[in-house]
Amino acid sequence: MVKHFSHRHELCSYQVQEDDEITCSGCELPLDLMMNSATSAYKCTKSKCNFYLHDLCFELPQEIKHKSHPKHPLTLSTPPYEYGEFTCDACGEFGTCFTFHCTHCKYDLHVQCATLPETL
Incomplete structure (x- = not known):
C-alpha cells in the first residue's frame, strides 16, 4: 500500500x-485508455471510495517548469x-482533476496540456 x-x-x-x-481521478481519462502501456493503476483501499490513478498520473512530478509560464514553477x-474546478490556460477547458498550478499567478494547466510535446 502507498500514499499519494x-x-x-x-x-x-x-x-x-x-x-x-x-x-482516473488524476487526468479524468478512462483507466483502460492506457492498456497498451501494460501498466497497472492504483485504487483506494476503502471499498466505497472511487479514487483511481493511472501509473503515469501517480508518478507525475510534484513540480515542473513549463515554457508557457516561465516566471514561476508549476506545482501539481x-x-x-x-x-x-479550474480553467486550463492552454486549452481553455474546465477541469476538476489534477492541475499544474502557479499560486502566484493563478495559472493552471491540465496534465495532458502540460505534458504535450513542444513540437509535433
Whole structure:
C-alpha cells in the first residue's frame, strides 16, 4: 500500500481490465485508455471510495517548469479554487482533476496540456 499527496486514504495496485469503465481521478481519462502501456493503476483501499490513478498520473512530478509560464514553477495539485474546478490556460477547458498550478499567478494547466510535446 502507498500514499499519494492528492488522496487521504492509502492506495493499492490495481490491474486494469479491458472492459473497465473507470475514470482516473488524476487526468479524468478512462483507466483502460492506457492498456497498451501494460501498466497497472492504483485504487483506494476503502471499498466505497472511487479514487483511481493511472501509473503515469501517480508518478507525475510534484513540480515542473513549463515554457508557457516561465516566471514561476508549476506545482501539481488538485484544483485549488473554491468550487473544485479550474480553467486550463492552454486549452481553455474546465477541469476538476489534477492541475499544474502557479499560486502566484493563478495559472493552471491540465496534465495532458502540460505534458504535450513542444513540437509535433
